[in-house]
Amino acid sequence: MTTALTRTEELPDEAILARIDEVAPAEAGVLRGHLHRFSVCATPFYRRTRILEGRAERWDTPVIYRYAEELTSDLRAGTIGKLLPINGTPERLGLINRKEGLKLAQDELPAYVRFFFENVGDSMLRIIESVEELPWADGVADDETWSDLYSQCRELVRPILAEGAGRDCWTVYACGHWDRHLVQVKLTVTAAGEVTPVEPRVLVEGLPFSALKGMT
Numbered sequence: 353m354t355t356a357l358t359r360t361e362e363l364p365d366e367a368i369l370a371r372i373d374e375v376a377p378a379e380a381g382v383l384r385g386h387l388h389r390f391s392v393c394a395t396p397f398y399r400r401t402r403i404l405e406g407r408a409e410r411w412d413t414p415v416i417y418r419y420a421e422e423l424t425s426d427l428r429a430g431t432i433g434k435l436l437p438i439n440g441t442p443e444r445l446g447l448i449n450r451k452e453g454l455k456l457a458q459d460e461l462p463a464y465v466r467f468f469f470e471n472v473g474d475s476m477l478r479i480i481e482s483v484e485e486l487p488w489a490d491g492v493a494d495d496e497t498w499s500d501l502y503s504q505c506r507e508l509v510r511p512i513l514a515e516g517a518g519r520d521c522w523t524v525y526a527c528g529h530w531d532r533h534l535v536q537v538k539l540t541v542t543a544a545g546e547v548t549p550v551e552p553r554v555l556v557e558g559l560p561f562s563a564l565k566g567m568t
Contacts (some may be wrong), residue, residue: 365388365389365390368390368404368406368435369383369384371419371434371435372406372417372419372435374434374435375419375434375435375436375437376417376419376437379406379417379437382408382410382415382417383406383408383417385408386408386409386410386415387408387409388406388407388408388409389406389407390404390405390406390407391404391405391407392404392405393405393418393467394463395463395467396460396463397454397456397457397460397463397464397467398452398454399452400422400423400451400452400453401420401421401422401423401448401451401452402420402421402423403418403419403420403421403438403467404418404419404420404421404435405417405418405419406418406419417437417438418437418438418471419435419436419437419438420435420436420438420448420451421434421435421436422434422436422451422452436448438471440471440472441472442472442547445468445471445472445545446545446546449544449545450544454543454544454545455520455543455544456541456542456543456544456545457543458514458516458522461512461514461522461524461541462481462511462512462514464541464545465479465512465524465526465539465541465547466479466512468545468547469528472547476530476531477528477529477530477535477537477552478528478529479512479526479527479528479537480509480527480528480529481509481510481511481512481526481527482509483502483505483506483509486505486509486529486534486559486561487529487561487562488502488559488560488561488562489560489561489562490562492560498560501556501559501560504556505534505555505556505559508527508534508555508556509527509534510525510527512524512525512526513525513526514541517540520542520543520544521540521541521542521543522540522541522542523538523539523540524538524539524540524541525537525538525539526539527555528552529559529561530552530554532557532558532559532560532561533554533555533556533557533558533559534554534555534556534559535552535553535554535555536552536553536555537549537550537552537553538550538553
């Protein structure tokens with residue numbers, strides 16, 4: 353079973369755009385100027401925070417913006433509270449985690465690690481847990497020319513593994529793709545959501561991927 357980031361519900365556009373205008377007017381302009389949709393990301397490790405995603409279909413590459421919303425008791429169902437843009441830095445995600453009072457459990461680590469790398473750091477690194485998640489060029493999976501390489505990747509890709517490394521701390525091993533390479537990363541993750549990665553170890557180089565799609 354994989355733990356890919358999923359979207360769980362659709363939200364009304366104008367209510368969200370009005371809130372984005374208050375904190376990131378340029379992003380609101382991009383969303384208004386293109387076919388777009390909003391949804392809520394599945395983040396089971398957050399209890400008091402909701403992550404909203406805006407996706408604009410700009411030319412041939414989607415543009416994705418995400419915002420954290422602190423859920424409070426005075427918010428009625430269907431309303432949108434104050435938003436905090438997720439700007440791709442560990443410091444911003446750390447602020448969100450502190451406001452949340454995040455305390456991860458070990459079984460929440462796979463979902464959190466995937467969320468972390470979708471929202472922080474170099475967008476060229478993507479965490480995967482199955483060979484099907486690699487961004488293969490069309491037809492590779494069924495092309496005998498690539499069958500040995502595809503099988504090799506299938507053998508190497510593993511689900512995220514977490515091992516205890518002290519009180520409220522784990523060593524986490526994860527596979528991913530960086531540029532056109534299959535890699536493994538070793539991380540230290542704390543219950544508060546702090547992630548310390550080491551340099552990825554390349555498992556397979558030069559894979560036949562389609563155009564790589566990163567975050568904005």
